[in-house]
Amino acid sequence: MKRTFAAPGRYTQSAGVLAQLGDQAVQHGTSAFMVADDTVWELTSETVEKSFDATAGTFERGRFGGECSADEIDRLTAATARSGADVVVGIGGGKSLDTAKSVAARLDVPVGTVPTIASNDSPTSSISIVYGEDGAFADAETHCRHPEFVLVDTAVIAEAPTHWFLSGIGDALATWYEAKTTWESGGTTVFDDRPTYTGRALARTCYRLLREHATGAVRGVESGSVTESVEAVTEAIILLSGLGFENGGLAAAHAVHDGLTTLPGASSATHGEKVTVGLLAQLVLEGATDRTIDDVVTFATSVGLPTGLADLGVSDPSSEELLEVGRVAADSAGPMANEPTDISAERIADALRVLDDFESAIR
Ligand SMILES: [Zn+2]
Structure with a gap:
């Protein structure tokens, strides 16, 4: 009987920990590609920018459209490849993190996840749930690698709408x-x-x-x-x-x-x-x-x-x-x-x- 245990490289949780994103990312690459939708980016971009100030790393942001679909993964994979990034970071809810994981897997680069809501258990897993354009479940992609780091800012989680937190409890x-x-x-x-x-x-x-x-x-x-x-x-x-x-x-x-x-x-x-x-x-x-x-x-x-x-x-x-x-x-x-x-x-x-x-x- 064969048993396996696998997990992400590092999990860090506290209020205000988003300020360490730059430090965490540069441990895995010099140039990061951030997958985040407009709402999340508005909320986090200032802190993310500051977090890279004292590091030698750089980043570029790719706009996440809202659905973890095959088309969206392909589009952001092409954008990441064009940017020359050597680490991918997903910031936001489960769908943006799952998309970031799939993008990183296609390019065989490390990925970090930064959940801004505690709505499900996607951030630590090596799986992406892919949906069709109609929103119905299409496929579960399993990746060879787990996220290298998971950064959970509880101040951000607590500020988010309660129904997302309830979703996480249900999951x-x-x-x-x-x-x-x-x-x-x-x-x-x-x-x-x-x-x-x-x-x-x-x-x-x-x-x-x-x-x-x-x-x-x-x-x-x-x-x-x-x-x-x-x-x-x-x-x-x-x-x-x-x-x-x-x-x-x-x-x-x-x-x-x-x-x-x-x-x-x-x-x-x-x-x-x-x-x-x-x-x-x-x-x-x-x-x-x-x-x-x-x-x-x-x-x-x-x-x-x-x-x-x-x-x-x-x-x-x-x-x-x-x-x-x-x-x-x-x-x-x-x-x-x-x-x-x-x-x-x-x-x-x-x-x-x-x-x-x-x-x-x-x-
Ligand atoms: Zn679940």
């Missing part, structure tokens, strides 16, 4: 359940090997931090304050969930997420919101006890996460729509393969159908 909440399922079913991680004890322990710690600090952390972010709970939950979302999912394994929660991206009504829901509903579907599919499901529904509701399709903005889905979600989720090449039994598209549609009723039964 991280599923990590332990998916790692546990992968462990018990004899499944594999994104490295195609068995999970390590370390990956499993990190996923467990991620879950514990969320349960102990999520409510306080959401309060902190709501008022733009950096508290110790904000630090703990940011680390759980970005570092522990990232290491936990890659080294612990994904399961039905993320498979159902991929299916939910086909629902037009849910298109404005965040990654973590869809993963939370995917997690509840996973629990139903695995035959979890009422108490377990009740516990997760109560926690999700208490922090403001969705617990059914209606909360995602899909009030009356057709049977065909639900079956399509099920068909995409049941794809055996995806994370559903880590479930202990074969799960059909019909059973996934059924699981999603009961979630809204379950929620109203508890409330």
Whole structure:
């Protein structure tokens, strides 16, 4: 039985740490290419510029258009090559970081990630989720290298809209359940090997931090304050969930997420919101006890996460729509393969159908 553990080179988190971006980047190259959208660049460019002042390095910025699509990756790869950059840095949300990772992989140069929102566990991973121009899930690219550095400025994270932080909590909440399922079913991680004890322990710690600090952390972010709970939950979302999912394994929660991206009504829901509903579907599919499901529904509701399709903005889905979600989720090449039994598209549609009723039964 072969096990693999892999992780980014360095993870640094604190309020104000963005001021060290130049120092971190020049350890990996002399000329950096920054992938950032206009909003993020407006927010960070002054600090980024200053951070390079005292270094021998230079940088150029490429405007990220908003979608991590094949076309956008190609366009920014060409721009990076033209600039002669020898290190790529993604600044922003998961889509800009995933694009930066794919650009760096195509050019075989190191990449650094600077998440400005804690909305998912993309910053530490070696994976890019590529979407079609219609916004539906298209492909998961796995790269040979992890980010060389991950720089997380908690002052920036706490200033961002709370719904992004909630998305991160939802994404991280599923990590332990998916790692546990992968462990018990004899499944594999994104490295195609068995999970390590370390990956499993990190996923467990991620879950514990969320349960102990999520409510306080959401309060902190709501008022733009950096508290110790904000630090703990940011680390759980970005570092522990990232290491936990890659080294612990994904399961039905993320498979159902991929299916939910086909629902037009849910298109404005965040990654973590869809993963939370995917997690509840996973629990139903695995035959979890009422108490377990009740516990997760109560926690999700208490922090403001969705617990059914209606909360995602899909009030009356057709049977065909639900079956399509099920068909995409049941794809055996995806994370559903880590479930202990074969799960059909019909059973996934059924699981999603009961979630809204379950929620109203508890409330
Ligand atoms: Zn995720």
